[in-house]
Amino acid sequence: MTIERELREALRRPEAPPGFASRVVARARAGERGEGGRGRGNAARALAAGVLLALTLGVVGGYRWERRRTAERAAESAVTALRIASEKLNLARQNIHNHAAE
Amino acid sequence: MVIPSALSRAGEGDEAAFARLVVEHERMVYGIALHSLHDRETAEELSQEVFLQLYRSLDAIESPEHLVNWLRRVTANRCIDVARRRRFRLVPLEDVAVAGDAGEWRDPIAARTLARLIGRLPARQRLVIVLRYQEELELGEIAATLSMSVNTVKSHLRRGIEKLRRWLGESAERSDS
Amino acid sequence: MKRILLPMLVAATLSVLVPAGVRAQKISFDLDTTTLAAKAIETVEITLDGELLRLAGRFLATADADEPELGRLLRRLEGIYVRSYTFDSDGAYDSRAIAAVRARIGAGWQKIVNVRSADSDDVEVYTKLAGDRVEGVVIIAAQPRQLTFINIVGPVDLAELSLLEGQFAIPRISKKDAKEK
Numbered sequence: 461m462t463i464e465r466e467l468r469e470a471l472r473r474p475e476a477p478p479g480f481a482s483r484v485v486a487r488a489r490a491g492e493r494g495e496g497g498r499g500r501g502n503a504a505r506a507l508a509a510g511v512l513l514a515l516t517l518g519v520v521g522g523y524r525w526e527r528r529r530t531a532e533r534a535a536e537s538a539v540t541a542l543r544i545a546s547e548k549l550n551l552a553r554q555n556i557h558n559h560a561a562e
Numbered sequence: 563m564v565i566p567s568a569l570s571r572a573g574e575g576d577e578a579a580f581a582r583l584v585v586e587h588e589r590m591v592y593g594i595a596l597h598s599l600h601d602r603e604t605a606e607e608l609s610q611e612v613f614l615q616l617y618r619s620l621d622a623i624e625s626p627e628h629l630v631n632w633l634r635r636v637t638a639n640r641c642i643d644v645a646r647r648r649r650f651r652l653v654p655l656e657d658v659a660v661a662g663d664a665g666e667w668r669d670p671i672a673a674r675t676l677a678r679l680i681g682r683l684p685a686r687q688r689l690v691i692v693l694r695y696q697e698e699l700e701l702g703e704i705a706a707t708l709s710m711s712v713n714t715v716k717s718h719l720r721r722g723i724e725k726l727r728r729w730l731g732e733s734a735e736r737s738d739s
Numbered sequence: 740m741k742r743i744l745l746p747m748l749v750a751a752t753l754s755v756l757v758p759a760g761v762r763a764q765k766i767s768f769d770l771d772t773t774t775l776a777a778k779a780i781e782t783v784e785i786t787l788d789g790e791l792l793r794l795a796g797r798f799l800a801t802a803d804a805d806e807p808e809l810g811r812l813l814r815r816l817e818g819i820y821v822r823s824y825t826f827d828s829d830g831a832y833d834s835r836a837i838a839a840v841r842a843r844i845g846a847g848w849q850k851i852v853n854v855r856s857a858d859s860d861d862v863e864v865y866t867k868l869a870g871d872r873v874e875g876v877v878i879i880a881a882q883p884r885q886l887t888f889i890n891i892v893g894p895v896d897l898a899e900l901s902l903l904e905g906q907f908a909i910p911r912i913s914k915k916d917a918k919e920k
Binding site for chain 1: 577580581584585588589590592593596597602606609610613614617676677680691692694695696698723726727730
Binding site for chain 1: 785791796855860862882897
């Protein structure tokens with residue numbers, strides 16, 4: 461059947477973006493370091509200050525990032541809702557047009 | 563002597579082995595994401611997160627076959643979650659991948675049109691179509707991947723193809739007029 | 740069976756532009772959604788109001804956003820509530836759910852559209868007016884395999900809302916399409 465052949469052609473596996481695997485491995489490696497990292501030694505106070513600063517920046521940055529993600533998800537939901545509302549309104553309009561045309 | 567597979571070595575922390583797994587399966591994962599979401603940036607982000615989840619779950623993967631099924635299932639479920647929330651975003655036709663061997667002639671316009679029309683289907687119908695025609699899965703395999711009954715898969719497939727046929731017909735009419 | 744009600748009123752209502760400052764007109768959709776969702780092959784449940792809705796509006800209205808008009812529309816609203824259930828066979832849902840929602844559309848609401856198609860798509864549209872201002876809209880779409888309840892609270896311009904067709908990959912209605920049905 462023609463459409464099935466067209467679907468197979470349209471849906472062939474694409475090439476992954478260049479450097480994809482490297483980026484995944486880098487993120488996996490960064491994730492491990494974040495979980496397992498420990499500070500020790502003579503620069504303990506400096507390290508603690510650095511960690512505190514990083515944590516603060518991370519919290520602030522993380523909060524902002526999280527808020528942006530929340531806003532983005534809320535926007536996606538809002539547009540989905542409006543799309544559905546528009547679709548049903550236009551279903552009603554189409555039916556009215558159809559009756560008027562008869 | 564048993565030669566450890568990339569899977570078992572990755573599970574033991576071999577980074578190069580994990581990278582090999584990513585390279586082996588990236589087209590499948592990225593393809594499901596891209597054809598479902600029609601957004602390169604989101605598809606790559608989602609694909610990366612699937613492999614990161616794999617990285618954290620390697621101990622639970624029992625075999626190469628299990629790995630493939632796991633990747634498909636996790637990718638499909640993430641796509642369903644994202645696709646429902648992101649229906650508003652239209653992607654320019656140019657951004658939708660048209661894959662295939664460079665040497666083989668294909669009609670890129672028709673492929674892009676069809677890919678775009680697939681993007682109009684509801685999320686689950688879209689996933690069923692992608693798993694059937696990109697991954698060549700049998701209905702039972704699609705059912706297991708998406709946690710639905712075979713009858714539901716059949717229904718999604720039938721209705722999805724009906725809609726695509728109808729839209730293709732409308733699209734052809736509009737381009738003729 | 741065909742029912743057409745008040746197409747002229749629909750046209751008049753669709754053209755009403757609405758100022759700000761309206762009271763919330765929220766309809767509760769606390770139905771037996773467990774049963775509906777359990778039977779559905781696809782469920783969309785959206786509840787957006789308060790700070791989340793404001794965040795969404797600000798996000799969409801930013802200069803580099805894809806949909807600034809939507810952001811402006813959203814920022815006028817006070818709530819958007821959607822419950823949509825898709826089933827894999829005709830008549831799979833209990834129509835008592837529709838009656839339960841209708842029962843919550845109380846005094847002050849006016850049914851401005853009540854239309855059924857040849858394909859048995861039932862669509863009802865209700866508005867709550869204060870003078871010439873729309874304070875809320877309820878849409879109930881009962882189709883053979885999909886049941887959808889929508890409540891939009893705030894000054895919603897139905898004409899503006901329906902103009903969103905043509906985006907989101909929804910084809911525009913044309914007289915040619917209507918005649919061919």
